[in-house]
Amino acid sequence: MSMGITTLHGLDSVTASGILARAALSLSDFMNPAAKYLLPDEENMRKKVLDEVRAHLGIRVDSEAPSDLERIVDFLDSEADSLDEPIDEKKALERLSERGELPTDLYDVIISNEVQDVYEFRQFDVELIINTVRNPDKTQHFRPTGDTVDVPLISMFAKHFRHKYLNQSFTLLVIGVRSGLQVFVGQVWRIYADSSAGRAGDLVDFLKQFIEDFGLYIRIDGKKTKFVSEVTSDKPFRTIFDIDFTDDNAKAYRNKSKQHKFQTAHYARMDKNGFENSRLIYAVDLIKYKSKIEAHNWRNEKAGDILNVSATTFH
Amino acid sequence: MTLEIGRKYRGGKYFVWCSEHYDPRKAPGASSAALIAPSSSPKGIFDNLHSDCESEDVHSSLIKGYRRTFKRLAKAWLADGSLTKVQHDEIVSSIQSNSWQIWRPVLFVIPKGGITPSRIIDVPARDRAAYGPEYQIHDLDASEFEVMER
Numbered sequence: 131m132s133m134g135i136t137t138l139h140g141l142d143s144v145t146a147s148g149i150l151a152r153a154a155l156s157l158s159d160f161m162n163p164a165a166k167y168l169l170p171d172e173e174n175m176r177k178k179v180l181d182e183v184r185a186h187l188g189i190r191v192d193s194e195a196p197s198d199l200e201r202i203v204d205f206l207d208s209e210a211d212s213l214d215e216p217i218d219e220k221k222a223l224e225r226l227s228e229r230g231e232l233p234t235d236l237y238d239v240i241i242s243n244e245v246q247d248v249y250e251f252r253q254f255d256v257e258l259i260i261n262t263v264r265n266p267d268k269t270q271h272f273r274p275t276g277d278t279v280d281v282p283l284i285s286m287f288a289k290h291f292r293h294k295y296l297n298q299s300f301t302l303l304v305i306g307v308r309s310g311l312q313v314f315v316g317q318v319w320r321i322y323a324d325s326s327a328g329r330a331g332d333l334v335d336f337l338k339q340f341i342e343d344f345g346l347y348i349r350i351d352g353k354k355t356k357f358v359s360e361v362t363s364d365k366p367f368r369t370i371f372d373i374d375f376t377d378d379n380a381k382a383y384r385n386k387s388k389q390h391k392f393q394t395a396h397y398a399r400m401d402k403n404g405f406e407n408s409r410l411i412y413a414v415d416l417i418k419y420k421s422k423i424e425a426h427n428w429r430n431e432k433a434g435d436i437l438n439v440s441a442t443t444f445h
Numbered sequence: 446m447t448l449e450i451g452r453k454y455r456g457g458k459y460f461v462w463c464s465e466h467y468d469p470r471k472a473p474g475a476s477s478a479a480l481i482a483p484s485s486s487p488k489g490i491f492d493n494l495h496s497d498c499e500s501e502d503v504h505s506s507l508i509k510g511y512r513r514t515f516k517r518l519a520k521a522w523l524a525d526g527s528l529t530k531v532q533h534d535e536i537v538s539s540i541q542s543n544s545w546q547i548w549r550p551v552l553f554v555i556p557k558g559g560i561t562p563s564r565i566i567d568v569p570a571r572d573r574a575a576y577g578p579e580y581q582i583h584d585l586d587a588s589e590f591e592v593m594e595r
Contacts, residue, residue, distance in 0.1 A: 148524020151517040159514055160572040163460055163583045164521045207513060210520055215530075222538035225531070231453065233544035265546070 135209060137178040143213040145169075150210035153179055154203045179206075224310050230271025230285065235264040237313040239306075244393060245318045248416065254433055259318055261439055262289040262304045270333040271308075272409065282397040282409055283308045286333040292437040298426050299323060303337060305410065307397060317395050319344075319414070320423055334359060337410065344422070346392055346413040347374035358411040364404060371396065373413050391416040446515060446540065446547045448592065454522075454532050457587035461553060462568070463487075463580050481577030487552065494550040495595060501545055508548050515540045552593040555582070559589055 138146040148168065153176045155165035167173050183205050184191055189198045226232040239260050249255035266287040274281060287304040305317040321340050338357050345356035349372045351363070363370055373392065392415055398408040433439070451459045464481060468488040472478035483489045490507070497505035519536045522528035528536075539547060557565070560582065568579040 144524050147520045151520035151524070154517050155514075155521060158517075161566070161568070161581060162518075164518050168525055207517065210517075214520075217534045217537055219534075219538040219541065222531075222534040223542065226535055226539065231449075233539065233542070233546040235546045236542055236544050 135179055135182055137175055137182055143215070147210045147213040149175060149179065150206045150213075152176070154206040154210070157199050157206075158203045183209075220311070227308050227311060228274065228283065230269075230273050230283070230308070232308075232311070234266060234269060234285075234287065236311060237263055237308070238311060239263050239315060240312055241315045241318075245315055248318070248393065248420070254431070255318075257433075257439060258291065258302055258436070259304055259315060262287045262302045263306070263313060263315070265289065265440060267301075268333060281407055282399040284397050284409060285313055286337070288333055288336065291439070293431075294435050294437060295427075297323070298431075298435070300426070301336075303333065303340065305337070305395070316397075317393070317414075319419070320426075320428070322422070322426055334410070337412075341412045341414070344414050344419045346415050348372065348394075348411065348413050349374050350411065356412060358408075360407070360409050361411065362401075362405050362407045364406075371411065391420075446511065448551055449547070450515070450518075450536060452587065454528060454536065459553075459582075459585040459587070461555070461582050461585050463553070463555060463582065465557075465578065465580070467552075469577060477576070477578055479577070480575055481579070482574030485574040485577070485579055491550045491552055491595075494548065498545050498549050505548075511548065512540050549594065553585075553590040554593055555585065555590040560585075 135146075135150075138149060141149070149172065152165050152168065152172075155162050156176070159165065167176070169175065180202065181191060183189075183202055184193075187201055187205060189202065223232055223236065227237075241256060241259055245259075246256070266289050268288045270286040272281045272284040274283070285306055285308050287306075288301050290301045291299060293299040300320045300322045303317075303319045303321055304315055306313040306315040308314075319337075319340055321336070338359070341357045347354055347356055348358075349355075350358050350361055351370045354374055361370075373394070392413045394411075394413045396408050396411045398406050400406050447459065451457060464485065464487050466472055466478040466481060466487075469478050469481035469486050470483075470488075472481075494505075494507050496502075497507055502508075516537060519528065519533045523530065523533040564582055564584065566581040566583065568581055570576065573579045
């Protein structure tokens with residue numbers, strides 16, 4: 131319970147809390163520049179505060195015993211805490227998330243059915259996805275610009291998983307959209323060391339090179355390509371985007387299996403002028419992708435085969 | 446956490462307590478480096494913190510200590526006007542969260558040649574953990590060190 135240090139009476143709570151915090155730092159974190167006196171009479175004030183605290187705790191004025199100093203510091207901390215205005219922690223963390231600065235192990239990971247369908251709802255793949263988001267080797271976040279175009283809040287996470295057989299090691303690329311403290315995972319791709327994507331720079335390049343190998347041709351506003359990193363249009367996205375089935379490979383796959391399986395990606399946000407800003411547009415040929423992971427023995431993979439999976443902790 | 450706070454809220458400036466010897470246990474027995482306390486050994490601190498994070502040790506005394514220090518610093522910076530209330534709340538909310546990621550240790554490798562000698566402060570013997578030499582730099586710039594992590 132706060133004793134209400136009399137030396138600090140009459141000061142506003144931020145100033146008083148600052149005096150207490152600097153006093154605590156001076157005892158706990160020697161020579162920290164943040165402990166320097168800031169106010170004209172602070173040296174004298176700090177001495178009076180410490181005398182008052184020592185008297186309250188029954189500690190001799192000249193005691194430098196570490197256990198006594200620790201009690202004094204604890205007391206200063208609790209007094210300073212009692213002066214603090216309440217903090218809306220959820221809001222503060224959501225702000226960090228909006229900027230792509232939230233520690234990624236604080237995200238609740240929600241995995242779309244489409245992703246789970248690709249991996250046949252196997253629990254181990256869910257574990258790998260959560261591991262990748264919570265403990266990534268590399269991340270890339272799209273941030274709001276604050277200008278005219280409000281970008282979709284995409285986050286990309288990559289983690290290399292070491293398999294007991296080297297040629298089956300892979301990097302998992304997880305792409306999702308963050309909203310508050312949640313990340314909605316919409317795309318997950320295993321990229322093996324023999325893929326050209328292994329030599330990419332940032333994660334958008336990494337994805338782009340993966341799409342070069344596994345993407346179908348698409349048409350955006352009539353232009354044929356495999357990957358578009360960004361497009362802004364005043365027309366609804368569905369009217370400008372199409373999968374190009376005239377591509378020879380696509381045709382071959384379609385004829386062979388009688389049904390073409392693909393997964394499209396398109397992350398969009400409407401800006402205040404009514405323009406739709408879409409990012410990371412592509413379509414992955416799932417037949418080609420699945421045959422690739424099957425060739426790397428995905429189906430027979432067991433939990434112990436991957437050497438660096440951490441136990442998943444749920445908040 | 447230090448790295449992030451320095452980058453996001455302190456204009457890329459850092460207060461560091463440092464050593465010339467990464468692993469004092471490997472120093473020759475007769476050298477002053479061999480007298481650096483385990484609690485001041487960069488390798489010792491790094492290994493302990495790494496292990497606490499890996500095992501998600503909720504009783505980690507290192508993390509408890511850092512949490513309290515950052516909270517004090519946030520209050521001190523709010524009071525001296527170098528931090529806004531919004532920024533203060535972001536720091537405090539982060540350090541009070543369940544994140545382990547923020548406590549993962551990183552090693553600052555500071556090439557001494559690039560630092561003006563007057564900025565390297567010899568910590569007085571009474572403030573060291575043992576007799577071995579320890580140093581501080583109060584205004585280390587982000588451009589003056591490399592970061593290593595495990």
